[in-house]
Amino acid sequence: MNQFGVLFHKEWREHLRNFKLFWIPAVFILFGILEPVTNYFLPQLLDSVGNLPDGAVIQIPEPEPEQILMAVLGQYQFVGMLVLVLAFMGAIAGERKSGTATLLYVRPLSFRSYFMSKWVMAGLVGLVSVWAGLLSAYYYIMLLFESVGFTDFLQFATTYSVWILLVVSIVLAASAALPNAGMAAAASLGVIFLLQITDGLLGAYWTVSPVKLPVYAAAWLDAGPDPSDFWWSLGIAVLLIVLITALGIWMSRKNAAKANV
Template identity: 55%
Template sequence: MNSFRILLKKEARENIRNYKIVWIPIVFILFGILEPITNHFLPEIMKSVGNMPEGAEFIWPELQGEDIFISLLGQYQFIGLLVIILAFMGSISGERKSGTATLLYVRPISFWSYFLSKWIVINAIVLGSVWLGFMASWYYIEVLFNSVDVRHVLLFLTTYSLSILFVVTIVLVLSASLPTGAAAGVAIVITLVFQIIDSLLGRYWWISPWKLPLYAAQWFQGDINMQHFWLTISVTILLIIGLILFGITMSKHNSAKTTV
């Protein structure tokens, strides 16, 4: 337990030192602020620079606050996930390559503590950033659009948070299993390409971790299928646990590949 606390402090200090604890929240907050502001002023921008024929009228759909939350989720599902992958793809593999891990492996540490300390700190940074981004967006939604039900927002964020936990776990497991470049490539395929496949063919299945963003959005629409939702939640949690166990195993297995 003492070594686990030490490793937690080490991970926290490292992410403070490399400013990830600063710039990652800033990225998510900026996108959170820009989404409602852009959607609010976009009709006026289009009218002023659209070069439309005289007498023509451009009808812009009237958006609600719930639509802005869903639109921002779409931004995070692409740009946000890329930020997560690029920021943490070398969390374990980078330490092996640089030789930093040698200083840890020569000590009597538990690979459970080693992997879980990274998992906890990274998730704290990422989930904190995502929530801050949505909270910043929520403020401008309330000012520029309409009031959104607090319960629906919290259910939306909680559901999407599990999706983020799943993605972070995949990235960290791949970093434990592969070199940094390969980990990034496979992570992009799994998180982004599979997401596209699910959006195109997902009508044939309803239980999948890639359905979590959809279920999160459905809290605003009121048509969520609770049976499919809870099965998806259960499957995702089991996959996260399985991936963590696999990541710990691969961390130990690949420790011999550490640069000395």
Template identity: 65%
Template sequence: MNQFGVLLKKEWRENLRNYKLFWIPAVFILLGITEPVSNYFLPQILDSVGNLPEGTIMEFPVPEPEQVMVAIMGQYQLLGLLVLVLAYMGTIAGERKSGTATLLYARPLSFKAYFMSKWMMASIIALLSVWLGFLAGYYYTYLLFGSIDLMDLIRFGFTYSFWILLVVTVVLVASALMPNAGLAAAVSLGVIVISQLVDGLLGAYWPVSPLKLTAYAAAWFENGPDLADFWWTAGTTVLLIALLLVLGIYISSRKAASTKI
């Protein structure tokens, strides 16, 4: 078996042993279910805990099913991304700091296989979690608010998957670059949050950007995004991910000497 296969199997066992294969999807499923359920029972919740004067009547507009799915994506943009950063911030930095990477670095090692095996397993778990969360959210949205066109849902999830892959790549590159997991998390969150703030302030000037993926995902539930801008954005995202992967492989090999013995 080649090195990539051996290392991928190692990553599988490690994610199985530390339960990431279970708790990360569970968190995304919980977030996906919570949004439609909380929206549906919001009037009753406020009525029971709001301490409102007797006779007060509060009417809330019933959200469209598509709006609920976009709200689920909003939860992923906040809590979901934080979960992924915390789960994978120590993927490489943690191994170096603890000294466990010494067992690998002491042997002839392909750093391409090393980094790509970690990226592949993290990406699989992240995408699995997101899709399971969306499907769980869709099921409860269908029960409580109505149906959504299946093709729009697939396009929505497919578009958001590009963004998730980019986030996972940023986290792993930061983990390869930083000396410990805490700094890797800080750098990852800093890059993600600051870039989104910049896009929120100045994004009207560039329709083609990986930062537009969430907006284009939501647009599938309306009239759809501009296809030219969407495909250019998707292509730019794939190119950026590829460049970050090359950078991550290079940094991993350069930082091998800093491993604690």
């Protein structure tokens, strides 16, 4: 078996042992189900705790299915990003600090295979979690409200998946570059949320940006994004993923000597 296969198998077993293969998808599924169910039972919940006078009636307009999916996306943009960062912040920095990486570094090691085994595993966990959560939301929306066009949903979820891979790349590169998991988490969260805040405040001045991928993902549920802006943003996001991954490989090699023994 080649080095990548051996290292990927190690990552798989490690993710099984620490239950990341289960609890990360479970969090995304929970938030995917919670949004449509909460919207459906919201009038009853308000009625039961509202202490309204007798005869008062609460009338809340029924949300559109697309709005609920966008609300799920909003949850993922905060809680989901936080979960992914905390789950993978120590992927490389944690191994160096604990001394586990020394067992690998003393052998002839391809740092490209080392980093990519972690990137592929983290990417798979992230994508499976997001798709499981979005499909759960789609099912409950269809069950409790109306259906969303499945083609629109696929375009929506696929576009958002590229953003998830970009986030995973940032987290792993930070873990490779920084000396401990805490600093990697702080740097990753700082970069991700700063990009989102900047785009939220000033994004009206530009239409091409990888940070706009969640916005363009949501646009598929309506009239669809502008094709030119969308494809340019997607292309830049893919290029950034490649460049950040290359940086992560280089930083893994550069910082190998800093591993604790």
